[in-house]
Amino acid sequence: xxxxxxxxxxxxxxxxxxxxxxxxxxxxxxxxGAEHRQLADKVMAQALEQAGISFEDxxxxxxxxxxxxxxxxxxxxxxxxxxxxxxIHSFFPTARTVIDIGGQDSKAIKLDxxxxxxxxxxxxxxxxxxxxLEVIAEALGLGLEEMGEMSLRAxxxxxxxxxxxxxxxxxxxxxxxxxxxxxxxxxGLFEGVVGRIYHMAERLKIENDTVITGGGAKxxxxxxxxxxxxxxxxxxxxxxxxxxxxxAALLGRDLAYGSMERSEPLRRKExxxxxxxxxx
Amino acid sequence: xxxxxxPLKMMGKLTDLVNKYWQDVWxxxxxxxxxxxxxxxxxxxxxxxxxxxxxxxxxxxxxxGVAGISTGLCQRAEALGYSQDLCSIIRNSIGAIHGTPxxxxxxxxxxxxxxPDLLFCETYCPGVYKMWEKYSRFYNVPxxxxxxxxxxxxxxxxxxxxxxxxxxxxxxxMVLFLERLTGRRFNIDRLSQSLxxxxxxxxxxxxxxxxxxxxxxxMSVFDAVSHIFPYYLYRGEPxxxxxxxxxxxxxxxxVAQKISPMVTEERYRLYxxxxxxxxxxxxxxxxxxxxxxVPVVAMNSFLYGSPEDMDPENPLESIVKLSLSVPGNRGLxxxxxxxxxxxxxxxxxxxxxxxxxxxxxxxxxxxxxxKALTEKTGLPAVVIExxxxxxxxxxxxxxxxxxxxxxxxxxxxxxRRN
Ligand code: SF4
Numbered sequence: 128x129x130x131x132x133x134x135x136x137x138x139x140x141x142x143x144x145x146x147x148x149x150x151x152x153x154x155x156x157x158x159x160g161a162e163h164r165q166l167a168d169k170v171m172a173q174a175l176e177q178a179g180i181s182f183e184d185x186x187x188x189x190x191x192x193x194x195x196x197x198x199x200x201x202x203x204x205x206x207x208x209x210x211x212x213x214x215i216h217s218f219f220p221t222a223r224t225v226i227d228i229g230g231q232d233s234k235a236i237k238l239d240x241x242x243x244x245x246x247x248x249x250x251x252x253x254x255x256x257x258x259x260l261e262v263i264a265e266a267l268g269l270g271l272e273e274m275g276e277m278s279l280r281a282x283x284x285x286x287x288x289x290x291x292x293x294x295x296x297x298x299x300x301x302x303x304x305x306x307x308x309x310x311x312x313x314x315g316l317f318e319g320v321v322g323r324i325y326h327m328a329e330r331l332k333i334e335n336d337t338v339i340t341g342g343g344a345k346x347x348x349x350x351x352x353x354x355x356x357x358x359x360x361x362x363x364x365x366x367x368x369x370x371x372x373x374x375a376a377l378l379g380r381d382l383a384y385g386s387m388e389r390s391e392p393l394r395r396k397e398x399x400x401x402x403x404x405x406x407x
Numbered sequence: 408x409x410x411x412x413x414p415l416k417m418m419g420k421l422t423d424l425v426n427k428y429w430q431d432v433w434x435x436x437x438x439x440x441x442x443x444x445x446x447x448x449x450x451x452x453x454x455x456x457x458x459x460x461x462x463x464x465x466x467x468x469x470x471x472g473v474a475g476i477s478t479g480l481c482q483r484a485e486a487l488g489y490s491q492d493l494c495s496i497i498r499n500s501i502g503a504i505h506g507t508p509x510x511x512x513x514x515x516x517x518x519x520x521x522x523p524d525l526l527f528c529e530t531y532c533p534g535v536y537k538m539w540e541k542y543s544r545f546y547n548v549p550x551x552x553x554x555x556x557x558x559x560x561x562x563x564x565x566x567x568x569x570x571x572x573x574x575x576x577x578x579x580x581m582v583l584f585l586e587r588l589t590g591r592r593f594n595i596d597r598l599s600q601s602l603x604x605x606x607x608x609x610x611x612x613x614x615x616x617x618x619x620x621x622x623x624x625x626m627s628v629f630d631a632v633s634h635i636f637p638y639y640l641y642r643g644e645p646x647x648x649x650x651x652x653x654x655x656x657x658x659x660x661x662v663a664q665k666i667s668p669m670v671t672e673e674r675y676r677l678y679x680x681x682x683x684x685x686x687x688x689x690x691x692x693x694x695x696x697x698x699x700x701v702p703v704v705a706m707n708s709f710l711y712g713s714p715e716d717m718d719p720e721n722p723l724e725s726i727v728k729l730s731l732s733v734p735g736n737r738g739l740x741x742x743x744x745x746x747x748x749x750x751x752x753x754x755x756x757x758x759x760x761x762x763x764x765x766x767x768x769x770x771x772x773x774x775x776x777x778k779a780l781t782e783k784t785g786l787p788a789v790v791i792e793x794x795x796x797x798x799x800x801x802x803x804x805x806x807x808x809x810x811x812x813x814x815x816x817x818x819x820x821x822x823r824r825n
Contacts, residue, residue: 193804208812232805243816245787248809330774 130186130383133174134375135167135201136210137194140230140257141342142166143372144174146185147380153177156368159194167198187395189379191371193231200398205378207371208236208246213381214374215338216241218364223334226324226353226361227370228343230257235328247330249323257342259295260349263316266296267309274313275348281314288319313348321352335359340367410670410696415630417654421637424650425470428640429517435460436521441589444520444542446528446535447710448555448730450578452605452643452722454527456598457585465535466639467503467520468496468796472685473633474516477796483507494534494765495796501538505545523548525588529555529730532768551584553577555730561741562712562732574727595722601643602719602726608638609729610714611651616704618658620753622824623673624703625661629692630668631708632683639710667701674699675817676754678746680776681761681769682707684793684801694807698814704753706746709734739772743779750784756822757813758788764800787820789813 129148136143137159146153153174160166167190175182182200190201191210198204207227215225216238225236233256234248249256264274285307287295295316302312325333337357343349344367354360364370386393436442442460445451451461471477477499483506484498485491491498503515512519525548528539536552543550554577556570582593612635619626626634637650660666667673669692679702683691695701712732717725730736734745749755760777763769777788789809794800 193808206808206812206815209815242819243812245781245816246812247790248805330778 130380131178131180131184132187132189132376132379132383133171133185134210134372134377134379135171135188135190135192135195135198136207136369136372136375137167137190137192137197138207138230138371139193139232141368142170142192142194143369144170145369145372145376146174146178146180147373147376151373152180154366154369154372167194168200171200187379187383187393188398189375189382191375200396202393202395202398203379203382205375208234208243210371210374210378211340212236212238212243212374213241213377214370214372215340215364217373217377218370219336219338219362221336222338222362224328224331224337226328226333226337226339227341228257228324228339228349229341230261232256233324233327233341233343235324235331235333237331237334245331247327249327259320260316260343260346262296263299263313266299267313269309269313271342271346275317275346275350277310278314278317278348279351281310282308283311283314284318285311285315286319287312287316314352317346317348317352318355321349321356325353325356333357336362338362338364340364340370342368410699412692412696413666413668415626415634415654415657415668417634417650417657420650420653421633424637424646425640426517432460432462433518433521441524442521443525443527444523444539446532446539447639448529448531448733449527450553450581450726450730451527452598452601452726453578453582453585453593455643456601457589457591457593459525459585459589462520462523463639464500464504464520464538465496466636467517468499469632469682469685471499471503471516472496472796473688475686475798476516477686478798480506481797491797491799492765494532494767495794495800496766497534497538498765499796504542522546526550527553529553531555531736534768549584549588551581553581555736557738558731558736558741559738561734561737561744562716562728567728567731570731571724571727574731575723578723578726598722599719602717602722604645604648605643606714606717606719606725608642608647608651609711609717611648611655612638613709613714615651615655615658616708618655618662619703621662622676622754623665623667623670624676624701624753625658625666625668627668627692628679628702628705628708629683629688631705632688635708635710669696669701670699672699673701675701675756675814675822677702678749678753678755678758679705679761680758680773681705681763681766682795684761684791685795686798687793687801687806690803691806694810698810698817700757700814700817702759703755704749706734706742706749739775739779742772743776743783746776746780747783750780750786754824755784755786756820757786757817759813760788760790762790762792764792764794765797766795787813787816 131148133146142157142159144155155170155174157170188201190198190204191207195204211227215222227234237245264271339361344363443454445461480502481498483502526539638647641647712729716728716732781788
């Protein structure tokens with residue numbers, strides 16, 4: 128019988144749950160609110176329903192992401208660096224560099240097969256993250272995906288030099304007032320964001336194959352800007368938001384099978400799925 | 408197994424000695440004795456040999472940082488118009504000296520910093536040099552600046568001969584300047600005697616650092632940053648020798664009993680680049696300890712050159728060599744060589760690079776060093792963004808996130824010793 132494992136990835140903006148055995152049985156993506164614990168329970172319940180199994184059927188649960196410590200029913204916590212690496216490796220075994228553009232941070236991971244050799248993260252600043260793009264999209268009254276497509280129609284690129292999200296927003300407003308085209312502004316913006324992430328990732332020496340993942344990978348504007356900067360086409364997983372959760376479920380599976388092979392008991396938590404909130 | 412933090416017994420003595428140092432300086436000031444401000448590498452031995460008291464405003468920044476009051480002092484400097492990009496150690500001092508109303512200064516830690524009668528610094532850190540220039544104008548007191556050229560590779564007799572000669576000439580001029588200023592005669596024999604003591608204290612300190620090559624290390628980088636102070640404040644005086652002697656014996660005891668200051672079982676041994684983040688010492692000890700990881704060595708702990716470069720019979724030459732041969736005064740190539748050796752000597756498993764946001768001096772080249780070292784040694788490295796004193800430039804969640812991920816990498820690789 129194939130073991131069933133689950134990965135719960137509580138990111139700063141999105142919460143993702145994946146249940147797997149040999150294949151993906153369920154995957155849920157929902158927004159992360161302030162009450163991580165309650166949300167983790169809720170999203171897990173939805174995923175169980177989608178998979179048509181009960182909580183007790185899940186052999187091992189691994190949590191990751193910023194909110195990983197707020198998943199009371201998880202057997203183990205690991206960082207999203209390890210989980211992304213494992214998830215990406217399952218899709219692209221030849222991947223050597225992973226660039227993850229998340230809501231609150233962006234990071235680059237250097238891989239040797241599924242092993243993480245090194246990583247870098249952007250530091251204490253929204254520039255170069257999904258949140259930066261979101262704020263700007265809101266200011267322009269556009270959706271994120273729409274903004275990506277729009278950038279492809281640019282005739283030239285308007286340079287937005289401010290890295291501070293608030294100042295960049297102000298800069299954009301004044302560029303619009305000067306009559307710059309929205310397409311050119313967003314194209315310049317993507318170029319700027321990608322430039323920052325690229326230079327951070329270059330600290331690890333970007334190597335092919337390179338995979339872009341996280342919410343940012345859903346924007347065609349980001350991918351095209353990366354393609355230009357890298358000089359080759361990066362790979363993108365089928366659902367970039369899910370690689371962390373898939374990786375978590377796979378790492379849980381590795382641990383479960385590993386302990387079975389060694390005939391060791393698998394350390395699991397006394398766990399229950401319940402409704403609890405941060406504030407109780 | 409729950410990890411036990413076992414601070415060195417010397418901690419009590421350290422507190423007493425540091426308190427006494429500040430009390431004595433203030434007493435001397437009140438009695439009308441001369442007080443000089445010195446940057447960390449100034450030729451303070453000559454000042455002490457002429458009965459001039461020495462205060463280190465940079466060290467004061469460190470004390471305030473550990474006490475958790477630096478950010479407020481930095482903000483006071485900013486209110487005077489200094490940019491947040493300026494080194495936080497410097498902002499801290501400006502905030503204490505200049506940004507705090509005179510009548511409130513005595514409420515600061517150690518009663519604040521006594522006003523200087525003269526200022527000494529070397530050209531090692533341009534930020535300090537600029538601050539000293541400012542205070543020379545502000546207090547209208549003389550400023551003496553010593554050149555301290557960077558050694559390209561490492562200091563050696565042949566390559567350094569020219570710089571040593573120039574350094575000695577500068578010291579001679581400095582002596583003449585001090586004689587004119589104080590009306591006192593400089594006594595070179597007294598200087599030689601103090602160098603005998605300084606060499607001994609220095610040797611004991613280098614021995615203590617070397618003892619950390621043992622597994623488990625008897626002292627962590629987080630301890631070393633505190634226990635270096637008696638040597639720093641009392642160089643050339645018997646107190647530093649006595650303290651370092653006792654420290655070394657305590658470390659020897661710990662080595663014999665295999666006692667680590669932080670963990671029950673030392674799993675990973677780490678290099679720490681730069682100084683620790685002063686306002687987070689305790690939390691960082693706990694965080695690393697929770698993984699059985701101990702930062703056992705930092706280049707910054709080798710604050711002064713090697714005792715081998717000291718010869719009390721030639722005191723001026725010794726002083727110059729001591730400052731030129733500091734490992735941190737080497738160029739990139741020399742630092743990489745030095746660190747490569749530490750990796751082997753201290754059986755290291757990984758490198759933690761603390762990037763002090765506002766210290767341009769230590770940031771320059773840090774990435775190059777990290778790249779070269781990871782390539783040379785194959786060890787993983789992590790960059791921690793932080794600051795020595797300004798807590799606004801540091802984030803707990805980012806620190807924890809990076810350390811958690813780094814520890815996963817170490818766990819995957821396993822310790823080099825297993
Ligand atoms: S922390 Fe850096 S910039 Fe500040 S005084 Fe020290 S060396 Fe100079």
